[in-house]
């Protein structure tokens with residue numbers, strides 16, 4: 161049996177539908193992992209198995225929507241994801257067409273596209289007429305020599321199978337990058353913890369720059385299909401505990417709610433999230449532990 165495996169980067173303007181498409185493609189057989197295999201610059205967001213191919217999707221966070229202080233570094237890292245990839249898929253919104261933002265992406269693609277397989281996916285086709293699609297496809301293909309063009313609706317699932325099949329065949333031959341049993345729930349716990357940490361830093365970044373870690377302590381599947389997740393927020397000093405809790409626990413409550421919503425969205429089911437704040441000195445050693453496990457959550461944080 162010939163197996164194939166490799167990295168796929170989904171790029172596109174904010175709102176193009178990258179997450180929706182990723183979730184669709186990653187589908188049932190897959191889990192999300194965040195190991196740092198072979199690619200030094202990008203995080204892994206999901207692994208999909210399609211016949212004998214293993215598709216490893218690399219994250220391109222904040223590609224064109226830089227959010228934090230280190231904007232440039234983040235954008236560079238995101239492009240790093242694209243240039244580490246074996247196959248790049250540019251996702252365009254059908255109803256918006258060839259925007260300035262897309263032009264800028266195409267320009268960058270011309271620099272990094274060489275030697276890589278680049279496909280075009282025109283998304284949200286449910287929002288436009290067939291004629292519009294054809295002329296858009298034509299002008300995009302004149303602007304860049306895409307190997308293939310797919311007309312899809314990530315939300316409704318149209319054309320997604322064809323895209324997946326193409327990706328599976330476009331990856332280089334080789335052994336799978338992840339043994340199947342490694343794509344287990346441990347990374348899920350890590351991701352859930354990272355989501356909480358992100359909400360915390362978004363809220364507190366002025367006061368507590370990166371001095372906290374979050375760990376998922378327990379993850380319990382409930383009979384009603386929901387999950388109970390208990391996490392601990394570790395801070396390095398007693399004084400920080402109060403900041404994380406906020407006045408009457410307001411801050412931690414808001415963070416917990418925001419994180420829960422995101423985790424639910426990610427898992428596609430209900431979640432009961434419980435957060436506790438504890439003081440633990442030497443948190444840096446802990447984040448080293450993450451790196452040891454092949455996780456690097458500090459990307460873009462400086």
Ligand SMILES: Nc1nc2c(ncn2[C@@H]2O[C@H](COP(=O)(O)OP(=O)(O)OP(=O)(O)O)[C@@H](O)[C@H]2O)c(=O)[nH]1
Pocket residue numbers: 172173174175176177178179180181225283284285286287312313314315316
């Ligand atoms: N009508 C329609 N809407 C879609 C389709 N795919 C995605 N959307 C919607 O487009 C919006 C953006 O989708 P996301 O998947 O969050 O886009 P993204 O590219 O990950 O966005 P960023 O995280 O901002 O980079 C959401 O409201 C989706 O529901 C589609 O095929 N048709």
